[in-house]
Amino acid sequence: MAEPILQVRDLRTHFFADEGLVRAVDGASFDLHAGQTLGIVGESGCGKSVTARSILRIVERPGRVVGGEILLRRRNGQLTDVARLPSDGAEMRSIRGGEIGLVFQEPMSSLSAFHTIGNQLIEAIRLHSDLGKKAARARAIELLAMVGIPRPSQRVDSYSFELSGGLRQRVMIALALSAEPRVLIADEPTTALDVTTQAQILALIRRLQQERDLAVILITHDMGVIAEMADDVVVMYLGKEVEKGSVDAIFHAPRHPYTRSLLRSIPSVLAAPRSRLATISGSIPHPLSRPAGCPFHPRCAEKIGAICETTAPAETVLPDGHAAACHLLTRAPATVPA
Numbered sequence: 001m002a003e004p005i006l007q008v009r010d011l012r013t014h015f016f017a018d019e020g021l022v023r024a025v026d027g028a029s030f031d032l033h034a035g036q037t038l039g040i041v042g043e044s045g046c047g048k049s050v051t052a053r054s055i056l057r058i059v060e061r062p063g064r065v066v067g068g069e070i071l072l073r074r075r076n077g078q079l080t081d082v083a084r085l086p087s088d089g090a091e092m093r094s095i096r097g098g099e100i101g102l103v104f105q106e107p108m109s110s111l112s113a114f115h116t117i118g119n120q121l122i123e124a125i126r127l128h129s130d131l132g133k134k135a136a137r138a139r140a141i142e143l144l145a146m147v148g149i150p151r152p153s154q155r156v157d158s159y160s161f162e163l164s165g166g167l168r169q170r171v172m173i174a175l176a177l178s179a180e181p182r183v184l185i186a187d188e189p190t191t192a193l194d195v196t197t198q199a200q201i202l203a204l205i206r207r208l209q210q211e212r213d214l215a216v217i218l219i220t221h222d223m224g225v226i227a228e229m230a231d232d233v234v235v236m237y238l239g240k241e242v243e244k245g246s247v248d249a250i251f252h253a254p255r256h257p258y259t260r261s262l263l264r265s266i267p268s269v270l271a272a273p274r275s276r277l278a279t280i281s282g283s284i285p286h287p288l289s290r291p292a293g294c295p296f297h298p299r300c301a302e303k304i305g306a307i308c309e310t311t312a313p314a315e316t317v318l319p320d321g322h323a324a325a326c327h328l329l330t331r332a333p334a335t336v337p338a
Contacts, residue, residue: 004031005073005215006055006100006183006187011083012067013047013054022287024050024063026239031230032183035209037216039230039247041223041262045284047239048219049105052185056096072099075182101176105188108168111160116143117171118156121178128179143174148204162274173204175280177212182210185217190225202229223266227251235259236266238284238295241315244336255324257302294327304331 009029011081015022024049032038040048053059055070070082072095085092096102104110121140125131131139137156144152147170160168169189176184186205190198202225209216218229226233226247233250235243235258243256254260264278282299285291291298297308307327316329 002033003073003108004033006032008051008055008068009071010068011054011065012061013050013063014066015063017062020288021241022063023290025054026243028068028234028236028316029115029243030234030244032215032217033046034182034215035213036231037209037218037229039233040219040236040237041221041225041226041233042219043221043280043284045238045287046210046236048221048236049187051236052187052217052219052237053088055082055185055252056100056102057082057085057092057150057227058096059087070225072183074091094128097124097176097179097181099181100183100185101181103172103176103184103186103189105191108160108165108254110172110311111168113159114162116157116159116164118158121156121171122176122177123176137176140174143178144171146177146208147171147201150175164197165193166200169193169197169201170204173201178210180212183215183217185219187219188221189218190220190222198225231245235262238287238290239293242296243322243324245320249320249322253322255318255322255329256326257294257300257328258296259324261299294325302326302328304328307331 011024011025011028015024020214022026028036028051040051050059054065059065065083068083072080072082074080082095111117113165117204118137121135121143121160125136125139141152141156144155149155149167149170163171189205190201193201205216206229208214220226230247233244233247234241235256237258243250243259250259252261254263261280265280267277280299285298293311294313300308304327313325313327315323315325317323
């Protein structure tokens with residue numbers, strides 16, 4: 001296999017608030033290859049979006065990357081540790097958009113209501129190229145057509161509030177791809193969209209990935225989206241990576257109780273009518289009151305005693321490369337479901 005485009009190693013991003021230290025990301029590691037989709041999944045507040053913002057170095061204060069490596073293989077083959085670059089430096093600005101594109105979670109709040117979508121596209125295009133204004137406008141119209149926006153030569157002069165949610169999301173994808181990056185991060189790209197539009201947006205991302213050999217990081221809480229889109233999966237809980245592996249391994253042989261709980265909560269067309277949907281007991285602890293030991297133990301129905309409550313589990317790597325951080329894998333392997 002070719003060298004990965006992006007390697008994240010033990011990424012740690014903390015927020016230094018007046019109330020205390022918030023470990024928003026507390027140890028995430030993964031590789032991303034060209035043409036591959038990596039799904040990052042977990043409940044709200046698990047650190048998924050902060051991971052994406054850390055890669056692009058756009059974490060808002062009082063947060064900052066405090067440890068780990070973010071190794072990006074540039075177009076020229078050079079390996080750059082993005083975590084070591086000044087977040088407001090020229091090199092980092094060239095990487096944002098130029099090497100890594102980001103589709104934000106909320107297109108309505110991410111797009112300016114005071115500028116046309118064409119002006120916003122033209123600005124992004126000219127930031128990373130030598131095109132003049134007229135050529136950049138032509139390129140903006142081309143991008144709008146590429147992402148499936150009807151009548152792009154007219155829509156280029158529209159404002160974001162004149163577009164539907166699905167069209168705004170397509171504009172966000174066009175913006176993210178305006179400088180032809182090799183990595184695309186899609187942060188909850190189908191949030192607040194109806195089912196039909198969700199399917200269209202996911203199909204668009206898949207088509208663009210195939211055409212451009214894009215490496216995609218797909219951040220979502222929807223396991224159905226993960227099953228449809230991802231090649232490999234990272235499961236996060238309370239800022240920690242608790243399990244990772246191929247999508248088949250995660251869905252057919254999950255090793256962490258949290259992953260199994262997420263899978264049980266997926267609605268099934270085979271369920272008995274009016275049956276109650278499975279839920280995960282309790283809620284994510286407050287980030288300033290993190291539990292000792294395994295972060296999931298207060299909600300875990302499979303915990304095996306004091307060790308889960310006092311000792312953080314180390315990651316166990318299985319022969320097939322599937323990995324999970326759970327004491328069940330090391331202390332009582334016979335009890336782990338297949």
